Amino acid sequence: MAQVTLKNVAKVYDKKIRAVEDVNIQITDGEFLVFVGPSGCGKSTTLRMIAGLEEISEGTISIGDHVVNDVHPKDRDIAMVFQNYALYPHMTVYKNMAFGLMLRKLPREKIDKLVRDAAKLLDIAHLLDRKPKALSGGQRQRVALGRAIVREPAVFLFDEPLSNLDAKLRATTRTELKKLHARLKTTTIYVTHDQIEAMTLGDRIVVMSDGRVQQIDTPLNVYKRPANRFVGAFVGATPMNFLEGILESADGRFFFVAGETARIALPAEFSSALADHIGNTLSLGFRPSAMREASPADPQDERITLRTILVEPLGKNADVSCEFPDGTHVLARIDAREDFPVNADVQFTLEMKHVHIFEPGEFGANLVHPPADILAPAAV
Amino acid sequence: MPNPPTPTRVKPSTLAKTLGRAVIVALLVLLALTFIFPFVWQILISLSALTDVDLLTQTGFPPALQPENFITIFQRVDLARYFFNSFFIAGWVTILQVITCSMAAYAFSRIQWPGRDKVFLLYLATLMVPAVVLMVPNFVVVLKLGMFDDYSGLILPSAFSAYGTFLLRQFMLTVPSSLDEAAAIDGASHWRIFTTIMLPLARPGIIVMAIFAFLFNYNSFFWPLIITKTANLRVLPVGLLQFESSYGQETPLIMAGSLLAMLPPIIIFLVLQKYLVKGIQLGAVKG
Ligand SMILES: Nc1ncnc2c1ncn2[C@@H]1O[C@H](COP(=O)(O)OP(=O)(O)O)[C@@H](O)[C@H]1O
Ligand SMILES: [Mg+2]
Numbered sequence: 137m138a139q140v141t142l143k144n145v146a147k148v149y150d151k152k153i154r155a156v157e158d159v160n161i162q163i164t165d166g167e168f169l170v171f172v173g174p175s176g177c178g179k180s181t182t183l184r185m186i187a188g189l190e191e192i193s194e195g196t197i198s199i200g201d202h203v204v205n206d207v208h209p210k211d212r213d214i215a216m217v218f219q220n221y222a223l224y225p226h227m228t229v230y231k232n233m234a235f236g237l238m239l240r241k242l243p244r245e246k247i248d249k250l251v252r253d254a255a256k257l258l259d260i261a262h263l264l265d266r267k268p269k270a271l272s273g274g275q276r277q278r279v280a281l282g283r284a285i286v287r288e289p290a291v292f293l294f295d296e297p298l299s300n301l302d303a304k305l306r307a308t309t310r311t312e313l314k315k316l317h318a319r320l321k322t323t324t325i326y327v328t329h330d331q332i333e334a335m336t337l338g339d340r341i342v343v344m345s346d347g348r349v350q351q352i353d354t355p356l357n358v359y360k361r362p363a364n365r366f367v368g369a370f371v372g373a374t375p376m377n378f379l380e381g382i383l384e385s386a387d388g389r390f391f392f393v394a395g396e397t398a399r400i401a402l403p404a405e406f407s408s409a410l411a412d413h414i415g416n417t418l419s420l421g422f423r424p425s426a427m428r429e430a431s432p433a434d435p436q437d438e439r440i441t442l443r444t445i446l447v448e449p450l451g452k453n454a455d456v457s458c459e460f461p462d463g464t465h466v467l468a469r470i471d472a473r474e475d476f477p478v479n480a481d482v483q484f485t486l487e488m489k490h491v492h493i494f495e496p497g498e499f500g501a502n503l504v505h506p507p508a509d510i511l512a513p514a515a516v
Numbered sequence: 517m518p519n520p521p522t523p524t525r526v527k528p529s530t531l532a533k534t535l536g537r538a539v540i541v542a543l544l545v546l547l548a549l550t551f552i553f554p555f556v557w558q559i560l561i562s563l564s565a566l567t568d569v570d571l572l573t574q575t576g577f578p579p580a581l582q583p584e585n586f587i588t589i590f591q592r593v594d595l596a597r598y599f600f601n602s603f604f605i606a607g608w609v610t611i612l613q614v615i616t617c618s619m620a621a622y623a624f625s626r627i628q629w630p631g632r633d634k635v636f637l638l639y640l641a642t643l644m645v646p647a648v649v650l651m652v653p654n655f656v657v658v659l660k661l662g663m664f665d666d667y668s669g670l671i672l673p674s675a676f677s678a679y680g681t682f683l684l685r686q687f688m689l690t691v692p693s694s695l696d697e698a699a700a701i702d703g704a705s706h707w708r709i710f711t712t713i714m715l716p717l718a719r720p721g722i723i724v725m726a727i728f729a730f731l732f733n734y735n736s737f738f739w740p741l742i743i744t745k746t747a748n749l750r751v752l753p754v755g756l757l758q759f760e761s762s763y764g765q766e767t768p769l770i771m772a773g774s775l776l777a778m779l780p781p782i783i784i785f786l787v788l789q790k791y792l793v794k795g796i797q798l799g800a801v802k803g
Contacts (some may be wrong), residue, residue, distance in 0.1 A: 189701075216697075216698065218698060220694055222692065222695050222697065222698040224695065224698075239701055360785055374799065
């Protein structure tokens with residue numbers, strides 16, 4: 137059991153490629169922390185620096201109370217599960233799991249007990265004599281997991297361990313990982329590009345892009361209070377809708393004006409946060425679920441009018457593809473109903489408490505619902 | 517609806533196929549005969565009397581068979597000793613090369629050290645230098661080290677091979693690096709990773725490399741010729757040279773001797789053929 141601390145960590149490849157920049161994270165003991173971000177954003181590099189497989193170019197990493205920058209991987213008290221599992225092809229499942237213990241010169245009986253206990257826990261006891269070649273993808277994944285847990289390390293490191301499984305197996309394994317963590321309570325650092333995996337597994341999520349940490353927060357906070365436009369767009373099962381426009385003020389109220397297409401009145405709660413941005417170009421972001429069909433009671437200036445193109449019924453809800461007159465695409469998730477008009481102009485209302493306003497640019501900060509304090513560790 | 521092809525359309529196409537195959541087989545047979553011809557010729561000569569050799573070119577077959585040639589060669593020279601020497605030297609060279617090349621290949625493919633890839637290029641560059649050019653400097657070194665006319669002088673200069681290193685390095689590059697990383701986290705040192713992970717996984721490559729090394733050194737002629745003078749140290753090709761003198765060549769005996777000398781490589785090839793093919797495929801396509 138250990139906490140892991142990253143301080144101003146950076147990685148420079150070949151003296152010029154800055155793959156990871158200024159990462160500061162405090163991972164508490166027993167926490168399940170998930171790094172998530174698009175491919176190439178530096179997740180694996182960060183994980184590999186924690187593992188000791190990649191030199192730390194700048195900053196320090198501590199595991200427990202020790203700075204491990206110069207500590208060999210085998211002495212960091214970690215275990216890692218690789219995306220391709222990295223099982224030793226010429227060894228049986230038993231030997232794969234026992235290898236690390238044998239190198240640590242544990243007594244034979246102890247090794248045997250550890251391996252068999254772990255195999256039982258993971259339901260692979262009947263596979264111990266097989267070679268990896270004779271296993272299915274899911275079984276290999278379990279063996280890789282088994283090899284990690286027999287070592288009883290202070291920290292588990294996972295690099296996309298589920299991405300080679302099919303969708304169904306991925307979902308069940310996800311649940312099992314979560315259970316396993318609840319049982320072992322070992323500090324876990326998990327890398328994935330799949331935001332659903334991140335949301336479901338993580339006590340906290342680290343959203344990365346371009347080698348930088350964009351937000352560290354609980355899954356719910358990342359979803360509800362994205363630190364910037366990138367996070368808003370990346371996290372969530374359905375992508376966030378964005379409108380580009382200018383902030384105007386009239387009669388003491390603020391309006392978001394997207395050219396000819398929309399003029400949306402903003403609630404009074406936004407005023408203090410937006411006061412400095414009058415006349416600026418900003419973007420308005422809202423998830424499909426923040427939209428509903430307008431009812432007569434909704435104020436006219438909180439509505440937007442969209443042309444509906446396609447309706448996809450999902451059961452309780454329906455996804456409606458719509459367009460503004462200028463062609464900007466918007467997805468709305470509404471309560472399903474039978475006779476929803478397609479190819480018609482329909483008025484929608486935005487639920488303002490779920491609407492975000494970002495500064496311009498891909499990483500424009502969230503002005504109206506910023507994360508409370510992005511560096512606070514989660515209470516565990 | 518896809519229609520099943522009608523019989524009338526099938527026939528010409530199968531006919532064309534059969535014809536095509538026949539042409540290919542005929543060409544291959546022709547090619548095989550071309551390759552086999554020198555061997556048949558060699559066998560015929562090895563069974564002829566010296567005086568009949570010239571006749572062979574006209575008749576195509578010796579007037580009288582003389583299989584005693586195969587006994588004569590053992591009586592005239594110490595052929596058994598030459599066999600032993602050839603095996604002994606090629607065997608040791610192979611063992612040493614497997615050790616040195618696999619270790620070097622590991623260092624070139626798995627360990628990061630400054631200037632590694634440049635040094636490797638330098639190694640590759642030595643492959644471009646013809647062996648003849650190195651003959652004299654090597655000779656001087658061996659002489660100075662007191663290894664002239666000794667097994668050590670026959671074995672040690674070939675104990676390392678840039679080609680073998682290259683072959684094994686390429687092979688090792690196909691082993692996913694996550695395997696050694698997992699092993700490193702498991703607590704394995706480089707030596708441990710090399711012996712328990714890399715060597716077993718590189719086995720097909722090592723077998724190929726070993727076969728090449730053995731065959732090449734088993735056949736070597738010029739270096740053993742210049743580095744030895746004692747009769748006891750002669751290898752097969754050098755030993756057979758005794759049937760060639762200023763009075764002329766005893767061609768049937770040379771042919772008989774070299775025929776016997778050729779047997780081991782042929783047997784090795786036949787026995788290990790599947791490794792050779794597999795190894796070459798593995799090396800080329802990725803493990
Ligand atoms: N060994 C390397 N040499 C040079 N650049 C690398 C190396 N490994 C990764 N990179 C670069 O670093 C960046 C981050 O890579 P990585 O951490 O693997 O991303 P992720 O795991 O998030 O997909 C990428 O741009 C990648 O090209
Ligand atoms: Mg990665």
